[in-house]
Amino acid sequence: MKHKGILIVVSGFAGTGKGTLMKMLLDKYENYALSVSMTTRAPRPGEIDGVSYFFVNKETFEERIAQNGLIEHACYCDNYYGTPRDYVEKQLEAGKDVILEIEIQGAMKVKEQFPQALLLFVMPPSVQELEQRLVGRGTETPEVIHKRMCRAAAESEGIEQYDYIVINDKLEDCVVEMHSIIQAAHYTPLRNEEFIKHIRRDLEGLAKGEK
Amino acid sequence: MKHKGILIVVSGFAGTGKGTLMKMLLDKYENYALSVSMTTRAPRPGEIDGVSYFFVNKETFEERIAQNGLIEHACYCDNYYGTPRDYVEKQLEAGKDVILEIEIQGAMKVKEQFPQALLLFVMPPSVQELEQRLVGRGTETPEVIHKRMCRAAAESEGIEQYDYIVINDKLEDCVVEMHSIIQAAHYTPLRNEEFIKHIRRDLEGLAKGEK
Numbered sequence: 001m002k003h004k005g006i007l008i009v010v011s012g013f014a015g016t017g018k019g020t021l022m023k024m025l026l027d028k029y030e031n032y033a034l035s036v037s038m039t040t041r042a043p044r045p046g047e048i049d050g051v052s053y054f055f056v057n058k059e060t061f062e063e064r065i066a067q068n069g070l071i072e073h074a075c076y077c078d079n080y081y082g083t084p085r086d087y088v089e090k091q092l093e094a095g096k097d098v099i100l101e102i103e104i105q106g107a108m109k110v111k112e113q114f115p116q117a118l119l120l121f122v123m124p125p126s127v128q129e130l131e132q133r134l135v136g137r138g139t140e141t142p143e144v145i146h147k148r149m150c151r152a153a154a155e156s157e158g159i160e161q162y163d164y165i166v167i168n169d170k171l172e173d174c175v176v177e178m179h180s181i182i183q184a185a186h187y188t189p190l191r192n193e194e195f196i197k198h199i200r201r202d203l204e205g206l207a208k209g210e211k
Numbered sequence: 212m213k214h215k216g217i218l219i220v221v222s223g224f225a226g227t228g229k230g231t232l233m234k235m236l237l238d239k240y241e242n243y244a245l246s247v248s249m250t251t252r253a254p255r256p257g258e259i260d261g262v263s264y265f266f267v268n269k270e271t272f273e274e275r276i277a278q279n280g281l282i283e284h285a286c287y288c289d290n291y292y293g294t295p296r297d298y299v300e301k302q303l304e305a306g307k308d309v310i311l312e313i314e315i316q317g318a319m320k321v322k323e324q325f326p327q328a329l330l331l332f333v334m335p336p337s338v339q340e341l342e343q344r345l346v347g348r349g350t351e352t353p354e355v356i357h358k359r360m361c362r363a364a365a366e367s368e369g370i371e372q373y374d375y376i377v378i379n380d381k382l383e384d385c386v387v388e389m390h391s392i393i394q395a396a397h398y399t400p401l402r403n404e405e406f407i408k409h410i411r412r413d414l415e416g417l418a419k420g421e422k
Contacts, residue, residue, distance in 0.1 A: 121400075127413035146420070153414035159407055164398045177398070184395040187375045187388070189332075195378075196370055202338035203364040209357070 003186050005033075005092040007114050008099045009107045012122030013152040015134045017168045021122065022099055024175045033096040035088055038064065041079035054084065072102065072109035083110070097182055104158040111161075118185045120178065121162040125169040214397050216244075216303040218325045219310045220318045223333030224363040226345045228379045232333065233310055235386045244307040246299055249275065252290035265295065283313065283320035294321070308393055315369040322372075329396045331389065332373040336380040 012018050026032050038054040040061050049055050056064075061080045064070050073082030083100055091098045100110065110117050124130035130152070134145045159165065164181050168174045189196060223229050237243050249265040251272050260266050267275075272291045275281050284293030294311055302309045311321065321328050335341035341363070345356045370376065375392050379385045400407060 123410060127410055127417060131417065146417070149414060150418040153411070153418040156407070156411045156414055160400045162400060164395065165400055165403055165407070166398065177394075180391045181395040181398060183388075184375065184392040187377065187392060189371045189373060189376055192376055196367070196376070199334060199338055200364070200367045203360060203367055206338060206342065206357070207361040207364040 005096040005098055006185055007117040008097055008182060009110050009117055009119045010099060010101045011104055011107050013155060014148050015130050016122045016124050018101055018122050021175060025178060028175060029179055031097055033091040033098045035083055035098055035100045037081055038084050039079060039081045071113060072106040074106060104155060116191055119162040120164050120166050121159050122166045122168055125167055214306060216307040216309055217396055218328040219308055219393060220321050220328055220330045221310060221312045222315055222318050224366060225359050226341050227333045227335050229312055229333050232386060236389060239386060240390055242308055244302040244309045246294055246309055246311045248292055249295050250290060250292045282324060283317040285317060315366060327402055330373040331375050331377050332370050333377045333379055336378055
């Protein structure tokens, strides 16, 4: 049975390893495509246009908004960030499961337009573990870590809006688990309307005595 | 993380191999328990009390109903059939995923009482395949097969009430798929309320500067 792809939204607290998880998922399994965001902020050293982000100017971004060319967009620190619609729709049509990494407000906007989107929230096994990972990076000051914890506390209020939580304890296990949640999602009735319609039509045909 | 078990309701058309699937699931994986129904019908040759069914008389069955001792029950051909509550609740508490095989009316009653129950509907890959399996048994007359097709057509109207469809094409693959759907179901926010509450409390503690 040929499936259309699933749009997968991945959110989660900073420091839960979302980026690594998604990279591993794409390396380990076929059938995934990663959506690249569009932004008006300047590229940082090492960032590649079309890989890290699509870097555009403000006029181009606003044109895209006006053309309904973005699934969702937001403005942070005077810069726009958004998800181009054409890439996502093309990959879904081709049967790819497309992954977006965005925060909760964006996730809710995506769900409005794609009710069949699958929303995953990546969590640490414990808050202690999360704090240790952030401290362990050695790059963040205690103030920054405290700010991230405050943000995580606020973000945690939205977890019930997600379809599944993904607990990143051991990275290797977590990737397998995440893949298996996504695979299972292909088998909801909502995502198999065509197949069910087909089965019903054939059963009714036989019930009426047709061949 | 210790999970409470999930109550899994399995329905599906006659001839889709539900019985074999569940037997294989229990043989292949630990952590499943199969609920045994209670009935007032007489045992058939080879049926074992406590394995095939709990065979009881009408008075005992009606006492159970009166004591709210059955999760659901129904009456077919003057015989009662029902699901004893105590076994199911004990196994769920012990962390087992408990499987019930019942038809759609029973499934809806279970969902009312156990909103966290997982409802699976087993389907054939095609109606042609289903018909061939029934014909292939060689035990059913064309009239009986036609009757089953009519019943399947009626039952198919309820598929959208289920959480997932399970397509039994190759039995071996189907068992793995069914297991993986059930495993994924352990990670919905609704089934992890305690864990999420715990994480929130700890995050708020840190955000307020507690240690």
